[in-house]
Amino acid sequence: MDSSVNVQLSRGRADDREDELSELDWYHYDLSRHAAEAILLSNGKDGSYLLRKSHDGPMFYALSVRGKDSVKHFQIEWTEGSIKFGFNEFHSLSDFVNHFANQPLIGSETGTLLILKKPYPRKVEEPSIYESVRVHTAMQTGRTESDLVSEAPSLGTKEGYLIKQGGRVKSWKTRWFILHRNELKYFKDKMSTEPIKTLDLTECTGVQFDYSQERINCFCLVFPERTYYMCTKTGVEADEWIKLIRWKLSQLKKAAKS
Structure with missing residues (x-):
C-alpha cells in the first residue's frame, strides 16, 4: 500500500x-x-x-x-x-x-x-x-x-456606547458600557481601563423605556438610591439593552428563590 x-x-x-x-x-x-x-x-x-x-x-x-x-x-x-x-x-x-x-x-x-x-x-x-x-x-x-x-444559568455579555445623564449635573455624556455577569460598568471611553462606576445588578429593581427626559431611545435602570438614564442611537439598540438586562434580573430572582 x-x-x-x-x-x-x-x-x-x-x-x-x-x-x-x-x-x-x-x-x-x-x-x-x-x-x-x-x-x-x-x-x-x-x-x-x-x-x-x-x-x-x-x-x-x-x-x-x-x-x-x-x-x-x-x-x-x-x-x-x-x-x-x-x-x-x-x-x-x-x-x-x-x-x-x-x-x-x-x-x-x-x-x-x-x-x-x-x-x-x-x-x-x-x-x-x-x-x-x-x-x-x-x-x-x-x-x-x-x-x-x-446546571447554571448562562452568562451574557454586551458592550457599546450609550449617552448617559449625569448624577449631580444633569448633562448628557457619551460613555462606554460593558455588561458582564451581574455588573454594568461604564468608562470614559472604549480605551479606558478603569471604570467610572460599576453598577451591581443584584441591587437593580427594574429597567424600562423612559419618556420623562424629553429624549428619544431612552431607558432607565432603577436602583434604591438613584435612577440611571441612558439613551441609544436607535430604538432597536435600546430594546436589546433592556431585554438583556431584564433577562439578567429575572435570572437573579430565580437564583434568589432557589
Whole structure:
C-alpha cells in the first residue's frame, strides 16, 4: 500500500473520530491550551473539565481540568481500536463518556488528585434576541451519559456606547458600557481601563423605556438610591439593552428563590 493511500485512510479515521466527538458537547475542537485555561479559570469551577485537540498528532487529544486555582492537562490517545487515558483503556466513545459520568479521580504531576465533576460545554443556546451575547455555563455530572445536563444559568455579555445623564449635573455624556455577569460598568471611553462606576445588578429593581427626559431611545435602570438614564442611537439598540438586562434580573430572582 503506497503512502498516499495510507494518508487517505488516516484522514478518513480522523474524520470519523471528529464526527463522533462532535456529538459530545464538552469537546471544544481546536481550542488552545491557553484559551482552555482562561475559560475554565474565569467561568468554570473546581472539577470542571473539557476535551480538545492536542498538537502532538491526529490521534492525540487533551483533557483540561480545573483544580481550585489552576488548570491541569492530560493526554488522551485515540487509536483505531481503543481510547487510552492514563491507565484506563476504553473500546468506544460511550464507554469513555460513561467513565466521566461517575466522577473519577485523576492524579496530576504534582501528586494531587483531581475529581472530574462538571463537563464544560462548548456552546449554550441563547434566545435569538441576544445575537451579540457570548455565553458559558457550568455543568453537573450524573451517573450516566444522559445525566450530563446544564446546571447554571448562562452568562451574557454586551458592550457599546450609550449617552448617559449625569448624577449631580444633569448633562448628557457619551460613555462606554460593558455588561458582564451581574455588573454594568461604564468608562470614559472604549480605551479606558478603569471604570467610572460599576453598577451591581443584584441591587437593580427594574429597567424600562423612559419618556420623562424629553429624549428619544431612552431607558432607565432603577436602583434604591438613584435612577440611571441612558439613551441609544436607535430604538432597536435600546430594546436589546433592556431585554438583556431584564433577562439578567429575572435570572437573579430565580437564583434568589432557589
